[in-house]
Structures are given as C-alpha cells and as structure tokens.
Amino acid sequence: MKVSRAAYYAHRTAGPSAHARQDAELTEQIAAIHDESNGTYGTPRLHAKLRHRGRRHSRKRIAGSCAPPDAPDGLRNDGAPPPSPTRPRALQPI
Template identity: 85%
Template structure:
C-alpha cells in the first residue's frame, strides 16, 4: 500500500490525503512508515550481532554466552551478558558443550588383579593361531540408545574370532563373545585370553 501512495505523492497531483482515503490508511500511519528509522539501540544490536556471529564462527561454533561475553570485553566492547545471550539466541546460534566422558569399565576393588600372561607382547607370527586371544568392548550410539559390542581377536591371525552385542555391559556380554569364539575356532586347551 505504502509504495502506491509514494508513487501517487511523486506524481504531479501529490494528493496523499486522497490516496490514503481510497486505500483506507491513515495519513499518520503513512508518514510514520515513511519516516521510520531503526532506533539507535536497534542499530547497536545489529552491529553487535555481526560481531557476535563473527566471534562464534572463529570459535567453530563452540563459544557460548560466557566466552563470547569475555571475548567482547577483551576487544573493548562492554555489554551485559544477558544482551549477548539475547542477540546470540536471535541469531540462531548456540555454544557447543563438550561431550561428557562415560566410565564403562569399573574394576572391583575387592578382587585381586589377575596376572598379565601376555606381558604386553602383542606381536604375532603365523604359528601363533589360537594361542593368544585379546578382547575389548566398545559402545555405539544408535537411535534407540547405546549398543555395546564385545569382540575377541586372535593375535596370531589378527581376525575377529568371536563377538556379541547387547544393550547392557554385564558379564553375560563378554561370556557370550568368548563362547562364540570357542564355538567357531575350537582352540586346544591352554589358549590365553587377555582383556582389560
């Protein structure tokens, strides 16, 4: 509506009152729109938002409000923390928190530590097949939650000889992986299994 009134005003007749009446717009609204300028605060916010986005990009998206606020202060820009948070939110940005470490293996303090029969020698030769096995557990994040994978690896052939998956970290998972390895390889008595 307002561009049409602007065009009418620019014409020779220059009758803003008539155009506003025809379009059912008050003249005050037209002039308010025509003279509307962003306030000084809005201009400062726009300038500060640009700087916040630049700092956020420099940090690869890791900086949140506290670090952005500190960085702005170091650059001589003194603004409240809440203002920085509001502008960061308005820009559609957020800081990234580091992932928390989950402890998955907790040894029982009452049990004696078994002897290391391999003595940290993980070298192998072709004749060492089904002599020394090694095992570990890893966890995989899926859409339905955590999936735990236990594996048994033959150090002689460097192949996975047994494995098992479950949604828990109980002893059954490791026992199932070992049973799977024994069923597939049928080792001679005396095979050494090393695990943490």
C-alpha cells in the same frame, strides 16, 4: 489511538533506532566470534571476548543476541523459565 498526522508520518519514515543499529552490529560481531571459535563459544566466552575487544554489554544482552530470532523471550534453551531473583531458595535441612 490519538496520534497527530505529523507524528505518524515521522515515525513511519524514521529509520531503525540507535539501539536497533547497535543490536545489528553486536549480532554481526557475535557471529564472527562464534565462527572463529568453530561454534564452541557460549555466552560467557562471547561476553569476555567482546569485552576484551572494547564492547561492554550485559551478559543477558549478548545471550539475547545469540538466541535464534524465533526463540521466546525469557526462556532458556531447555524451555524452563529463568529462576526468579525475588524468590529465595528453600533452605535445606542440616
């Protein structure tokens, strides 16, 4: 790779990005809400509670912050890939 020396060291010494800082804060808030609910709140309720507290994020971002760090991206809890939004469902005969 061709990267200037200045850019390499600037990137190396830079702190976490704004998005990474927001994710860390969001994860802390999600953990607090989850503890308040005795572990019963899932993504929809967490999303509603965060929105009520003034934090506006997508449901998918909140679900990603709820997932364990070693969970693969794009997989649901049962391991099946999510349905494709571009592929229509098959029509059922009447």
